[in-house]
Amino acid sequence: MQPGRFNRLLLGLVALTLAALAWNEFGMNSVLAITAAQPYSIWTDDDRREAGGRTVAHVDRVGSTFVMTCDAKPGYEYPYCELAIALRAMPDGIDLTGYRFLRVWIRHEGPAMQQSVRLYLCNFTPSYSKLGDQQSLKVHEVAFDPGRAGEPVDIDIAKFSVASWWISEHNVPMDHVGTELDKVSVLRVGTGNNAPVGLHKITVDRIEFHGKLVSKATFRLAVLMAWMLGIISFVTLDAAATRRRLKAAEQGQLSLRRINAALQLKTRDYAEQAGRDPLTSLLNRRGLGDDLLKRSKEGEARLFPMSLVFVDLDHFKNINDTHGHAAGDAVLRKVAQTVGLQIQRSDLLTRWGGEEFLLLCPLTRAHEAQAIAERLRRVIESIDWEALALHVTASFGVAEAMNAADLSAGIDRADAAVYVAKRSGRNRVEVHGTKAADDGAQASVE
Ligand SMILES: Nc1nc2c(ncn2[C@@H]2O[C@H](COP(=O)(O)OP(=O)(O)OP(=O)(O)O)[C@@H](O)[C@H]2O)c(=O)[nH]1
Numbered sequence: 001m002q003p004g005r006f007n008r009l010l011l012g013l014v015a016l017t018l019a020a021l022a023w024n025e026f027g028m029n030s031v032l033a034i035t036a037a038q039p040y041s042i043w044t045d046d047d048r049r050e051a052g053g054r055t056v057a058h059v060d061r062v063g064s065t066f067v068m069t070c071d072a073k074p075g076y077e078y079p080y081c082e083l084a085i086a087l088r089a090m091p092d093g094i095d096l097t098g099y100r101f102l103r104v105w106i107r108h109e110g111p112a113m114q115q116s117v118r119l120y121l122c123n124f125t126p127s128y129s130k131l132g133d134q135q136s137l138k139v140h141e142v143a144f145d146p147g148r149a150g151e152p153v154d155i156d157i158a159k160f161s162v163a164s165w166w167i168s169e170h171n172v173p174m175d176h177v178g179t180e181l182d183k184v185s186v187l188r189v190g191t192g193n194n195a196p197v198g199l200h201k202i203t204v205d206r207i208e209f210h211g212k213l214v215s216k217a218t219f220r221l222a223v224l225m226a227w228m229l230g231i232i233s234f235v236t237l238d239a240a241a242t243r244r245r246l247k248a249a250e251q252g253q254l255s256l257r258r259i260n261a262a263l264q265l266k267t268r269d270y271a272e273q274a275g276r277d278p279l280t281s282l283l284n285r286r287g288l289g290d291d292l293l294k295r296s297k298e299g300e301a302r303l304f305p306m307s308l309v310f311v312d313l314d315h316f317k318n319i320n321d322t323h324g325h326a327a328g329d330a331v332l333r334k335v336a337q338t339v340g341l342q343i344q345r346s347d348l349l350t351r352w353g354g355e356e357f358l359l360l361c362p363l364t365r366a367h368e369a370q371a372i373a374e375r376l377r378r379v380i381e382s383i384d385w386e387a388l389a390l391h392v393t394a395s396f397g398v399a400e401a402m403n404a405a406d407l408s409a410g411i412d413r414a415d416a417a418v419y420v421a422k423r424s425g426r427n428r429v430e431v432h433g434t435k436a437a438d439d440g441a442q443a444s445v446e
Pocket residue numbers: 279312313314315316317318320324325326327328329332353354355422426
């Protein structure tokens with residue numbers, strides 16, 4: 001990824017993260033409100049049944065308010081009244097662990113100046129609780145002063161602790177005395193113990209549990225996980241993209257190398273083609289020049305003295321005229337192939353032009369070349385032309401060049417010798433420097 005785009009993406013993600021954290025801090029609130037307008041089932045408890053006292057509690061729904069009257073009477077040592085609200089049936093209850101505090105609108109009017117209120121959260125705890133038995137629920141309590149004006153009071157949920165009387169009644173071991181608020185079935189509002197004798201009235205307008213839809217810790221963990229996941233995905237995707245780019249580059253280089261190789265091959269082909277005769281595949285004059293140049297780099301001593309042998313087919317025009325141009329071509333190919341098979345690897349056979357071939361024999365003296373030419377003459381003469389029913393012969397002119405500077409003149413001398421051979425009746429070998437050849441050459445000049 002380009003650095004500019006990466007930076008913009010990173011900045012965007014940081015901004016998004018900050019916005020999400022702020023939303024979690026200041027918003028994302030979850031509120032559970034409890035009022036008498038809701039169809040919770042309710043009842044009251046007082047000291048008559050459990051403690052044999054004479055206190056009488058009674059509750060009414062007045063609009064969205066619970067109104068509990070409590071006639072606290074002497075009898076039981078600690079007279080009390082309680083309003084019980086069934087939040088959800090046992091054993092599920094309501095999970096209150098995500099809530100941080102309660103906001104309550106409760107008033108307590110009674111015989112004393114300051115009337116405290118107790119709140120109880122009763123949790124279904126499988127080790128102690130039995131289905132249907134209210135008394136077996138684990139009781140968490142908090143006491144607070146609601147004030148007189150009926151303003152809301154906030155109570156931190158951490159202030160709730162397991163009631164000491166519940167711990168002693170159930171003989172609870174130390175590791176079970178901690179709060180458990182994951183299955184709260186019943187919420188109670190009471191006078192607390194030791195309510196002064198007289199008429200009490202507890203009005204519950206509203207109770208709210210406040211928390212976060214997602215707790216801060218969970219949310220931060222989720223943000224952290226999202227970042228880690230993002231980083232891992234980014235690194236993985238980036239590595240894959242880099243691998244893809246590398247592969248593409250490698251493939252590009254490979255095809256470039258292939259194209260280059262093919263082009264070089266072609267260049268070589270063209271160069272070779274330019275130096276070869278397409279009909280016989282022998283070197284042409286240009287090819288001969290290149291080849292000699294290459295060989296001369298190893299030193300003239302590896303080439304000279306060199307014999308030059310002209311091979312000129314006899315009456316070739318007649319073959320063309322009688323049998324057609326294609327037959328003429330076939331004859332040229334066959335002669336080239338036959339002579340090619342007869343000579344040494346170090347010899348150079350070229351198509352000089354038309355029906356004329358020039359054979360160069362390095363490190364060969366004229367008398368040796370004469371013998372070679374004679375052999376070639378006989379071979380050509382005895383080629384079996386099968387269906388063509390031809391009798392093809394060639395005339396040979398041999399000359400010797402002593403060094404590179406003499407090469408061109410040597411070729412001329414061989415040419416002159418072949419001319420002599422033609423004049424002397426064809427199908428024969430003439431060597432420049434012999435009397436016949438020299439006389440013939442003289443005559444051709446005249
Ligand atoms: N089929 C064919 N004919 C060619 C080719 N190159 C040259 N020729 C023919 O070769 C013939 C050469 O004729 P001439 O120069 O009169 O020589 P010749 O008929 O062999 O007579 P001598 O050399 O005097 O024996 C010409 O008719 C050319 O057209 C070729 O590549 N293919």
